[in-house]
Amino acid sequence: MPSTPAIETIGLAKRFNSFTAVNDLTFKVSEGEVFGLLGPNGAGKTTTIRMLACLIPPSNGSASVAGYDIAKDASKVRENVGVLTENPSLYERLTAYENMEFFAQAYGLADQSKRNARIRELLEFFDLWSRRSDRVVTFSKGMKQKLAIARALIHNPHIIFLDEPTAGLDPESAKSIRDLVERLSQQEKHTFLLCTHRLEDAERLCRRMIIINKGRGVAVGTIEELRNRVERGHVIEIALKEVDRKVVETVKRLNHILNVDTNCSSGLMRISVEDHDSVTPEVVRSVVNAGGQVLSVNVLRPSLEEAYLKLVKKEEGRGQLV
Amino acid sequence: MKMENVILVFMKDWREIRRNWQIILPVVTIPIVFSVFLPLVTLLIPYLAGTSMSATQGFESLINNLPSQVQLEMAEMTEQQRTIYMIALYFFAPFFLIIPLMASSVLASDSFAGEKERKTIEALLATPISDSELFLGKTMVSFVPAMAVTTLAFALYSVIVNAISFSVFGGRMLLPNLVWLLLIFGVAPTIALAGIGLTVIISARVKGAREAQQISALLLIPIFILLFGQASGAVVLGPLVVMALIGLFVVIDALVIYLGVRLFHREEILSRLA
Numbered sequence: 257m258p259s260t261p262a263i264e265t266i267g268l269a270k271r272f273n274s275f276t277a278v279n280d281l282t283f284k285v286s287e288g289e290v291f292g293l294l295g296p297n298g299a300g301k302t303t304t305i306r307m308l309a310c311l312i313p314p315s316n317g318s319a320s321v322a323g324y325d326i327a328k329d330a331s332k333v334r335e336n337v338g339v340l341t342e343n344p345s346l347y348e349r350l351t352a353y354e355n356m357e358f359f360a361q362a363y364g365l366a367d368q369s370k371r372n373a374r375i376r377e378l379l380e381f382f383d384l385w386s387r388r389s390d391r392v393v394t395f396s397k398g399m400k401q402k403l404a405i406a407r408a409l410i411h412n413p414h415i416i417f418l419d420e421p422t423a424g425l426d427p428e429s430a431k432s433i434r435d436l437v438e439r440l441s442q443q444e445k446h447t448f449l450l451c452t453h454r455l456e457d458a459e460r461l462c463r464r465m466i467i468i469n470k471g472r473g474v475a476v477g478t479i480e481e482l483r484n485r486v487e488r489g490h491v492i493e494i495a496l497k498e499v500d501r502k503v504v505e506t507v508k509r510l511n512h513i514l515n516v517d518t519n520c521s522s523g524l525m526r527i528s529v530e531d532h533d534s535v536t537p538e539v540v541r542s543v544v545n546a547g548g549q550v551l552s553v554n555v556l557r558p559s560l561e562e563a564y565l566k567l568v569k570k571e572e573g574r575g576q577l578v
Numbered sequence: 579m580k581m582e583n584v585i586l587v588f589m590k591d592w593r594e595i596r597r598n599w600q601i602i603l604p605v606v607t608i609p610i611v612f613s614v615f616l617p618l619v620t621l622l623i624p625y626l627a628g629t630s631m632s633a634t635q636g637f638e639s640l641i642n643n644l645p646s647q648v649q650l651e652m653a654e655m656t657e658q659q660r661t662i663y664m665i666a667l668y669f670f671a672p673f674f675l676i677i678p679l680m681a682s683s684v685l686a687s688d689s690f691a692g693e694k695e696r697k698t699i700e701a702l703l704a705t706p707i708s709d710s711e712l713f714l715g716k717t718m719v720s721f722v723p724a725m726a727v728t729t730l731a732f733a734l735y736s737v738i739v740n741a742i743s744f745s746v747f748g749g750r751m752l753l754p755n756l757v758w759l760l761l762i763f764g765v766a767p768t769i770a771l772a773g774i775g776l777t778v779i780i781s782a783r784v785k786g787a788r789e790a791q792q793i794s795a796l797l798l799i800p801i802f803i804l805l806f807g808q809a810s811g812a813v814v815l816g817p818l819v820v821m822a823l824i825g826l827f828v829v830i831d832a833l834v835i836y837l838g839v840r841l842f843h844r845e846e847i848l849s850r851l852a
Contacts (some may be wrong), residue, residue, distance in 0.1 A: 311844045334706040345701035349597040358590045362705035
């Protein structure tokens with residue numbers, strides 16, 4: 257397989273008549289990386305995956321997947337990627353095994369014994385082996401989702417597009433999917449493009465991610481980088497037995513303090529600083545020296561959810577940030 | 579193009595169709611109506627009415643346009659024999675062109691439009707199966723069952739016609755004859771293929787199977803023209819006309835398949851859907 261980047265888009269755009277679903281999207285995904293595509297409903301995530309999976313042509317821009325141009329080598333791209341589509345996209349009148357067998361053959365698994373072994377391996381992994389002879393129409397939503405993921409992996413692709421992989425799954429199954437993605441990316445260097453609005457999945461799995469809204473890239477980077485985009489600095493939260501005015505004044509006089517908020521009833525003091533690593537020991541020492549009785553100290557960072565919401569909201573009113 | 583991929587698509591769809599009564603029912607009942615019920619009712623009337631029946635009055639212009647050899651043969655027949663001969667060999671012939679078209683239109687309309695409705699199309703289009711393999715696989719899954727029911731319908735029709743002709747013509751069996759063999763194994767497959775090809779192209783361009791079926795129903799118009807043309811005597815499905823039809827539809831088939839393969843681009847299917 258060609259070397260990195262596994263996926264690269266440059267100014268990718270898709271228009272449906274007058275509606276622009278994706279606009280000028282640029283990002284790179286390295287081999288073995290789990291890259292998140294985050295955004296609210298209708299942001300353009302699924303359209304992006306469809307373009308990269310060569311299901312629809314881009315209106316503008318270019319992209320390569322596994323080293324192949326999506327416009328010129330669509331067939332090669334399809335051979336090299338596994339796709340979990342937005343809908344499970346399963347043939348409900350066929351059994352689980354028949355579905356798997358059809359897609360195994362469609363992806364070129366010609367050797368029957370190898371094909372059977374692969375199907376068994378995947379169906380056993382997803383706890384579906386005992387239901388292999390049942391028609392998919394009898395499956396629950398979660399079972400269908402698991403079968404659809406198994407189908408995406410049938411030809412052991414190096415690049416896998418997962419559109420909302422844990423949607424409809426119970427917590428245990430969702431965890432097994434996350435574990436699988438983690439294992440395949442870390443041990444077997446599979447590349448994942450994970451399209452989700454479940455930030456829990458993104459936080460746990462994605463090394464880097466892009467937030468898109470209304471078809472445009474809002475921000476791209478690691479979770480840390482995205483957090484830093486919405487809030488420069490940190491908040492040190494100190495719980496005191498009693499909030500004393502002298503303590504507050506002492507802290508305010510320290511260098512590198514941006515702001516101090518207090519809540520007398522709960523005994524909490526929130527101190528905004530630029531860099532908590534260098535400032536926290538000095539702040540705690542000053543509080544103690546000023547007579548404050550410290551019960552606990554926490555460094556607060558904006559969660560990915562907060563960062564995501566702020567970035568999306570911020571973008572609503574202005575241009576692209578990427 | 580890999581034939582195994584064409585067969586793979588065909589087998590997958592065939593498995594699905596076999597388990598879908600909404601599709602199987604019209605595909606099976608239409609041929610039974612045309613090959614069993616209608617002929618039974620139409621042929622039994624002159625058969626039971628005996629020699630007093632003079633239904634050939636309505637076929638006068640058709641008889642006048644028949645080849646002279648057939649006219650000579652008919653001149654020696656009784657009124658009852660002539661009526662049954664005309665109905666069995668000429669009146670019902672165009673119906674056997676409707677059967678493959680109607681059966682295949684149900685199947686072909688479901689090809690891509692049905693997959694869109696059931697939301698299974700994306701995973702299929704994401705596979706490395708080529709556009710032409712997909713197109714031909716979908717065409718084949720409509721063609722094979724349509725021709726199977728047409729052949730079966732012809733066999734049933736032959737049994738009914740021969741059962742009646744055996745007693746009316748003193749042991750003579752009217753079917754199969756050359757014209758009918760050419761009709762069933764020459765015109766029917768070529769006309770079905772043309773209809774299927776067009777319907778599959780339409781099916782890839784509309785949102786639902788019902789929409790595709792409604793549009794593809796227009797393809798029946800030329801057959802109805804043929805039906806009324808023959809009933810009025812303007813056209814007679816004799817050997818020459820049948821051979822000409824085969825030639826015409828072979829050319830149309832080649833054109834439709836060429837266009838189908840050229841026009842069918844998977845990337846347009848979801849773009850239209852979005």
